[in-house]
Amino acid sequence: RAKGVPVCAQVREADMVAEIARVYAERGGADVAVQPSASDSRMLDNASFATNEAAASEPVIEISHLSHSYSLSARERRRWRKRPTTADASSKQALWGNDPNSPWALRDVSLTVSRGEFLGLAGHTGSGKSTLVQHLNGLIRPQEGSVCALGLDLSSKKDAAAVKAKVGVVFQYPERQLFAETVAQDVAFGPRNLGLPQDEVARRVASSLARVGLDLAAIGDKNPFELSGGQQRRVAFAGVLAMEPEVLVLDEPMAGLDPAARRDFLGLIDRLHREGLTVVMVSHSMDDLANCCDRIVVMNEGAVFAEGTPAQVFAHADELKSIGLGVPAAQRMALALAKAGVPLRCDNLYTVEALADELAGLLLGCADVPLRVPCQAGSKAPTREEGC
Numbered sequence: 001r002a003k004g005v006p007v008c009a010q011v012r013e014a015d016m017v018a019e020i021a022r023v024y025a026e027r028g029g030a031d032v033a034v035q036p037s038a039s040d041s042r043m044l045d046n047a048s049f050a051t052n053e054a055a056a057s058e059p060v061i062e063i064s065h066l067s068h069s070y071s072l073s074a075r076e077r078r079r080w081r082k083r084p085t086t087a088d089a090s091s092k093q094a095l096w097g098n099d100p101n102s103p104w105a106l107r108d109v110s111l112t113v114s115r116g117e118f119l120g121l122a123g124h125t126g127s128g129k130s131t132l133v134q135h136l137n138g139l140i141r142p143q144e145g146s147v148c149a150l151g152l153d154l155s156s157k158k159d160a161a162a163v164k165a166k167v168g169v170v171f172q173y174p175e176r177q178l179f180a181e182t183v184a185q186d187v188a189f190g191p192r193n194l195g196l197p198q199d200e201v202a203r204r205v206a207s208s209l210a211r212v213g214l215d216l217a218a219i220g221d222k223n224p225f226e227l228s229g230g231q232q233r234r235v236a237f238a239g240v241l242a243m244e245p246e247v248l249v250l251d252e253p254m255a256g257l258d259p260a261a262r263r264d265f266l267g268l269i270d271r272l273h274r275e276g277l278t279v280v281m282v283s284h285s286m287d288d289l290a291n292c293c294d295r296i297v298v299m300n301e302g303a304v305f306a307e308g309t310p311a312q313v314f315a316h317a318d319e320l321k322s323i324g325l326g327v328p329a330a331q332r333m334a335l336a337l338a339k340a341g342v343p344l345r346c347d348n349l350y351t352v353e354a355l356a357d358e359l360a361g362l363l364l365g366c367a368d369v370p371l372r373v374p375c376q377a378g379s380k381a382p383t384r385e386e387g388c
Helices: 013-026 052-056 074-082 129-134 157-163 183-193 198-211 229-241 259-274 286-292 310-314 317-322 329-339 352-364
Strands: 059-069 104-114 118-122 144-149 167-170 247-251 278-282 295-300 303-308
Touching: 013 329, 013 352, 059 129, 104 129, 104 144, 104 278, 104 303, 118 129, 118 286, 129 247, 129 278, 167 229, 183 198, 183 229, 198 229, 229 259, 247 259, 259 278, 259 286, 278 286, 286 310, 295 310, 303 310, 310 317, 317 329, 329 352
Parallel strands: 118 278, 118 295, 167 247, 247 278
Antiparallel strands: 059 104, 059 144, 295 303
16 A cells, blocks of 8 residues: 555455455456566475575584484484394384384484574474474484584584584573573673683673673673563573574574564574574574575474475475465465465565565556545545445
8 A cells, every 4th residue: 555556454364365356356457477587586496405605605514314212212222223224214204293103303304504504494393493403512412313513523422512612502481591690690601611711701791792782881780580581581692692602503582572572683683693603593483584594494293394495495385384384474475366366476485575566566557447545544444335
């Protein structure tokens, strides 16, 4: 409407789709050609996907044929390793659930994270995302397969300990891990454990708090639990940044935040990435992943289900729906409009702004017919009979 398209504002998405399709049909739109743009993305292809940038970048984390079980004993895992290569593969790749015959949380996962990349991990609850991210800095060591981070093999206890300072992991509700009497002491905990001199510890505390938008002079001597929930989360985040990691791994970092705090925190993560941090982020929000990530890996039942750019992954809405995932809101609406007869390029990843621009071009470019007057913001909503 802001772009001059004569549509009634609707509250429900399905009604808005029907309204746009109606206006398109009334204006004579039938065979308006939509030309592909240079920004159109290829279809998803797990076997061949690799952007030129990713291919040229240094790998910082390399995962090869990683499998993990929480329920098998060490003796059982040794038995699995010694099983004949001709054994039925389904014995390892068990069905999902709590059946004792189905114990694999990760099954033959292979992927690479490149330096400077923003990688998103998506998947339904229980798909293996959290188990995977705990392998990225050695919190869990590989049972089968291998994980290398910054050139170090994380099956080695010594190498895993060395990596923990350089691959920082932030879990859901990180503020629950605060424990010190003051903010400054809490943020300083990690650097002190590295054996750094006091002046370097003090520099890191001030720097990391500033990076998350907090002032050491204002809150450094306060008890963390006197702060707001959003500030507590930033303090916990600063504690990880004070280790000066090269890779930041985030497991649902916006969980429990209100929409405004969520936007602020997502902006903070995006800024840290632009400053040079490699970021791996788990999220249930498809919009967050679409807006931030260079590449997305979709997990399902402990295995990699799909991998590609956001445009490539979210072009496959039906496949994602089959495993309980959706697509970003603008893309979902574009797909619904295409089914309703509005010619949109649904292999392209739409933002709200891009979708509005393309719809305006289509609807205002249709053959002229008498138009109803668009509703004005704040005016009394018309009835369907009155129209707009």
